[in-house]
Amino acid sequence: MSAQDHVIHAHRDDVGARMGMWLFLFTELLLFGGLFFIYSVYRFINQEQFHLAAKELNPIIGTFNTIILLTSSLTMALAIAAIQKKNKGLSIFFQLITILLAFGFLINKFFEWRVKLHHDLFPGSEVLLNKPKGEILFYGLYYVMTGLHGLHVIIGIVLIAFMTRLTIKNIINQDSYVKLEAAGLYWHLVDIIWIFLFPLFYLIT
Amino acid sequence: MSTLVSNISNNGHTNYLDYKGKHDGLKGWIFSTDHKRIGILYLIALLSFFAVGVSFGFLIRLELLTIGKTIVEPQTYNAFFTLHGVIMIFLFVIPGLPAVFGNFFLPIMIGAKDVAFPRINLLSWWLYIVGGIMVIISILLPGGPADTGWTFYIPYSVRTGTNVIFTGLAAFILGFSSILTGINFVTTIHRLRAPGMGWFKMPLFSWALYATAWIQVLATPIIGITLLLIVVERVLGVGLFDPALGGDPILYQHLFWIYSHPAVYIMIVPAMGVVSEIIPVFARRTIFGYKFIAFSSIAIALLGSLVWAHHMFSSGMSSTAQFVFSLLTFLVAIPSAIKVFNWTATLYKGSIQLDPPMLYALAFIFLFSIGGLTGVVQGALSVDIHLTDTSFIVAHFHYVMFGGTGFGIFAALHYWLPKMFGRMYNKKLAKVGFWFLFVGFNTLYFPLFVMGWLGMPRRYYDYLPEYSIYHQISTVGSWILILGLIFIYYNLIRSLISGQKINDKNIWGGETLEWQIESPPIHDNFHEIPKVTSGPYEYKMNDEELEKEVK
Numbered sequence: 001m002s003a004q005d006h007v008i009h010a011h012r013d014d015v016g017a018r019m020g021m022w023l024f025l026f027t028e029l030l031l032f033g034g035l036f037f038i039y040s041v042y043r044f045i046n047q048e049q050f051h052l053a054a055k056e057l058n059p060i061i062g063t064f065n066t067i068i069l070l071t072s073s074l075t076m077a078l079a080i081a082a083i084q085k086k087n088k089g090l091s092i093f094f095q096l097i098t099i100l101l102a103f104g105f106l107i108n109k110f111f112e113w114r115v116k117l118h119h120d121l122f123p124g125s126e127v128l129l130n131k132p133k134g135e136i137l138f139y140g141l142y143y144v145m146t147g148l149h150g151l152h153v154i155i156g157i158v159l160i161a162f163m164t165r166l167t168i169k170n171i172i173n174q175d176s177y178v179k180l181e182a183a184g185l186y187w188h189l190v191d192i193i194w195i196f197l198f199p200l201f202y203l204i205t
Numbered sequence: 206m207s208t209l210v211s212n213i214s215n216n217g218h219t220n221y222l223d224y225k226g227k228h229d230g231l232k233g234w235i236f237s238t239d240h241k242r243i244g245i246l247y248l249i250a251l252l253s254f255f256a257v258g259v260s261f262g263f264l265i266r267l268e269l270l271t272i273g274k275t276i277v278e279p280q281t282y283n284a285f286f287t288l289h290g291v292i293m294i295f296l297f298v299i300p301g302l303p304a305v306f307g308n309f310f311l312p313i314m315i316g317a318k319d320v321a322f323p324r325i326n327l328l329s330w331w332l333y334i335v336g337g338i339m340v341i342i343s344i345l346l347p348g349g350p351a352d353t354g355w356t357f358y359i360p361y362s363v364r365t366g367t368n369v370i371f372t373g374l375a376a377f378i379l380g381f382s383s384i385l386t387g388i389n390f391v392t393t394i395h396r397l398r399a400p401g402m403g404w405f406k407m408p409l410f411s412w413a414l415y416a417t418a419w420i421q422v423l424a425t426p427i428i429g430i431t432l433l434l435i436v437v438e439r440v441l442g443v444g445l446f447d448p449a450l451g452g453d454p455i456l457y458q459h460l461f462w463i464y465s466h467p468a469v470y471i472m473i474v475p476a477m478g479v480v481s482e483i484i485p486v487f488a489r490r491t492i493f494g495y496k497f498i499a500f501s502s503i504a505i506a507l508l509g510s511l512v513w514a515h516h517m518f519s520s521g522m523s524s525t526a527q528f529v530f531s532l533l534t535f536l537v538a539i540p541s542a543i544k545v546f547n548w549t550a551t552l553y554k555g556s557i558q559l560d561p562p563m564l565y566a567l568a569f570i571f572l573f574s575i576g577g578l579t580g581v582v583q584g585a586l587s588v589d590i591h592l593t594d595t596s597f598i599v600a601h602f603h604y605v606m607f608g609g610t611g612f613g614i615f616a617a618l619h620y621w622l623p624k625m626f627g628r629m630y631n632k633k634l635a636k637v638g639f640w641f642l643f644v645g646f647n648t649l650y651f652p653l654f655v656m657g658w659l660g661m662p663r664r665y666y667d668y669l670p671e672y673s674i675y676h677q678i679s680t681v682g683s684w685i686l687i688l689g690l691i692f693i694y695y696n697l698i699r700s701l702i703s704g705q706k707i708n709d710k711n712i713w714g715g716e717t718l719e720w721q722i723e724s725p726p727i728h729d730n731f732h733e734i735p736k737v738t739s740g741p742y743e744y745k746m747n748d749e750e751l752e753k754e755v756k
Contacts, residue, residue: 016321016396023388023422030426034460038445041456123443133451140443140450144434 014178021182025189028152032193035145039200042137049134054204056121057142061112062202065105066194072101073191076160076184086174088167095164098187102157109150142201149197152190159183217729222626224728238323241726243330244309245625250330251305252694254296254337259690261289266649266683269676272668279666283352284367286664288344290355291372295379296337298610299468302475303386303421304333306617307414309625311390313719313726314408316399316735321392325385332382339375343368354664356465359446359457363438370439373432380425380432383471387421390414399718401737408717408741409498413478416502420467420474424510428464431457455520462513470509472606473573474502476613477544480566483620484548485742486715487563488555492742494547501540508537515584519593527586534584541577545570560713561635565616568643572608576601579654594664597657603650615642615693622697623712627725628704634696641689648682717741 043050079094120127121139128136163183166172172180219225221241228236234246265285268275277285308326312319320326344350351372353362362369394415398407434445434457444450446457477498485492492498514522514530548570557563579601583589592598623629652675657663661672668676711720716739722731 013321013396016392019395020322020325020388020392023391024384027384027388027422027426030423031430034427034430037460038456041453042445042451046451123441129450136444137451140445140452143441144437144443144445148433 012176017178017182018185021185025185028189032145032148035141035148036196036200039141039145042134042141046132046134046137049132050138051204053131053135053138054201057202058112058115059202061108062198065108066198068101068105068108069191069194072098072105073188075101076187080177080180080184083167083172083174083177083180088170088173091180092164092167095160095167099157099160099164102153102160106150106153109146145197146201149190149193152193156183156187156190159186218727218732220627220723220725221728222725236327238319238327239728240308240312240319240323240326241625241730243326244305244307246330247300247304247308247333250334250337251297251301254292256694257341258289258292258297259687261285261292263683263687265289266680268666269668270680272670272673280349280352282666283354283664284344284350287351287354287372288340291340291351291376293606294355294468294472295376296333296340298472298606299379299383300333300386301472301610301614302479302617303390303414303417303471304329305614306410306479306621307386307390307417307475310621310719311393311411311414312397313722313730314411314717315394315397316402316718316731316737317393317397318729318731318734320389321396322389326389329382329385329389332378332385336375336379336382339371339378343371343375346371356461357432357435358461359435359438359454360448362435363447370436373435377429377432377436380429383421384425384429387418387425390418391422394418399735399737405496405499406737406740407499409481409492409495409502410475410478412499413474413481413502416506417471417474420471420506420509424464424467424471427460428468431460431464434460455517455522458517458520459514462516463510466513466516467506467510469602469605470505472610473613474505476569476610476616477502477541479613479617479620480548480569481544482715482717483562483566483616484551485744486713487558487560487566488552489558489714489744490551490555490742491740491744492547493550493553494543495740495742497543498547501543504540505537508533508540512537515589518586518589531584531586531589535581538577538581538584541573545574545577560619561630561632561639562616562620562713564636564639565612565619568639569609569612569616572604572612572646576604576606576608580605592657594662595657596653596661596663599663600650600653600657603653608646608650612642615639618697620713621719622700623704623707624719624724624726626701626704627707627723628700629707629712630696630700630704634692638689638692638696641685641692643689645682645684645686645689649679649686650682652676652679652682716743 075094075097079091079098082088082091082094116122122128123140123143128139160183163172163180166179217224221239224233224239226233226237226239234242237243237246264276265282268277268282268285308320346368348366348368351357351362351367351369352365353367353369357369357373362373394407394411437443438446442450444452446452446454448454481492481498512530512533514526515534518527518530579597583592583598583601619630619635653661656672656675659672661668661675707724710723712724713720718735718737719726721735
């Protein structure tokens with residue numbers, strides 16, 4: 001009952017806020033779930049061609065990006081730990097590092113896509129349309145899934161930047177950091193989706 | 206505890222319609238985070254879109270009055286039924302009960318001051334409006350309104366030159382709005398119940414909203430990604446659903462129905478909740494089988510997620526899959542039937558008052574039973590092959606969606622509107638409106654069963670002479686129905702302006718919390734957060750008398 005009394009007094013409910021965020025993350029997982037579902041169906045039908053197409057992708061850039069995202073998840077967690085330990089400056093520092101790493105990820109992605117475009121490997125291109133159907137699907141999925149993930153990275157950057165502002169303005173502080181936690185949860189989601197995308201596109205060859 | 210609450214601001218004790226917040230006038234409404242005001246905002250938008258949807262429905266029926274061209278060309282006719290479907294489903298039936306009456310009454314029914322995330326609640330209304338405006342704009346832009354039907358089936362939805370992108374994105378945004386409402390309600394029910402309000406002391410409408418909210422959260426993202434893929438397909442041509450590039454159109458149908466079948470339960474379950482509220486109040490009886498009704502909502506939510514492929518029996522799938530989905534379809538009828546039996550059992554030996562809300566609730570049971578049972582018929586594989594894409598299907602889902610949810614929404618309007626605005630409508634006129642609606646409804650949709658059984662395809666612009674009589678009866682029915690709607694709209698709107706003011710808190714004699722507070726409610730809903738000690742439908746007097754009689 002104490003939790004509910006708390007709700008009525010202060011109009012603040014951290015447990016509820018976390019619950020809402022988790023529900024939202026479920027919906028995000030399901031959103032990508034639809035794509036993972038399509039991927040598995042087409043991979044099952046076109047095993048060989050998916051295998052061949054995956055060889056074209058550069059696992060080094062992929063690995064590098066995986067390391068970047070994992071590190072950024074760590075710095076995000078550290079930012080939350082820092083604010084809990086009343087170290088506002090350190091928390092802001094870690095949040096900025098997270099944003100920086102996220103930009104690093106996007107820049108890498110940009111170069112990776114640019115190389116593909118140079119080889120005329122994009123949806124509807126002549127080179128791609130002359131390939132077997134399985135490879136066309138592989139690249140279709142590759143662009144849609146990493147593209148949607150990239151969009152989430154951009155949203156994450158905006159979100160964390162917003163949190164940094166709130167931290168600077170002391171709205172996020174050692175007593176009230178549930179917003180930062182929620183942003184952290186979102187960022188970990190972006191991370192974990194990449195953890196699945198990476199092997200599916202780059203490693204299974 | 207409660208004294209502290211009232212000390213925070215006395216302003217919170219003024220009635221929510223006169224409440225002065227941060228903004229005044231119109232801004233005080235469209236930027237308000239008060240769940241009651243958001244409920245009213247939804248109500249206004251919803252009834253406007255409903256009027257637009259009805260107009261398209263009227264035009265469809267008018268076109269079908271005679272063989273060949275009656276008023277428009279085939280292309281325009283295709284746009285009519287697409288817009289009718291998109292507007293009615295995404296803008297009226299899905300948000301209908303949760304967004305209007307859920308927003309307004311869920312917090313009150315469980316003894317809370319607001320929903321868990323008031324600002325997200327406002328955001329979801331804004332998204333709803335943006336989505337609605339996009340649908341309307343898609344009509345006006347060059348290229349013309351989408352002509353794919355509300356199902357956006359591939360490959361046609363990729364090939365057609367009409368504004369499918371706009372309509373698809375609108376549906377995506379509306380889905381997002383629906384997800385936010387779902388998240389809000391789940392969290393609200395978990396976190397904000399008043400002291401003493403245990404799970405099994407919640408009114409059944411809250412239970413229905415809880416089940417609905419979970420479907421909204423778990424099913425809507427799938428349609429989100431599917432519609433996005435249509436847009437991507439149109440813009441980039443990645444080929445995920447295009448056989449020429451290795452894709453599979455049937456995969457699209459699966460993804461579409463994985464959402465859209467659960468979505469019909471998003472539409473119907475809250476209406477069942479409304480009926481579960483109204484029946485005990487107007488029969489003066491404790492609801493029969495409270496837990497069965499509560500859990501059958503959850504059972505519908507679970508089973509309803511596993512039956513999607515029954516929309517695709519003729520699209521091509523293995524006979525094992527057909528068998529499984531057919532079986533599951535039969536199973537999902539059980540929880541719905543449990544509800545119907547419990548409602549009728551509640552009526553047994555009750556002192557029934559035939560006020561307008563009760564009329565609608567009874568009509569719901571009648572029409573929903575017809576719609577539900579014809580649905581079971583289609584679950585049988587052999588029959589389904591015969592009935593696929595005939596007007597039998599159209600009749601079936603209009604009986605469920607309009608006869609069920611639509612009548613549920615009107616039941617809720619007649620039940621709760623006096624509480625929301627503190628003014629009473631004209632009961633006699635309400636009954637006249639009801640009978641016109643009821644008679645018009647059956648005249649409009651019942652012939653569709655018959656001619657569907659005889660082979661009239663759905664969505665067709667033209668038909669053979671032997672179907673003429675059914676089409677003519679049906680079109681006349683649409684006029685009667687619209688006349689009924691005009692009566693209802695007129696009566697309700699007039700009541701807001703010059704209806705008799707209500708001083709009584711509890712006009713219908715309900716036992717749930719919304720009937721213990723002022724009409725219209727104060728900004729904070731309650732002067733003191735209530736302590737709940739009894740269940741929601743305890744009409745003890747009547748039950749004891751009944752027991753004596755039985756003995």
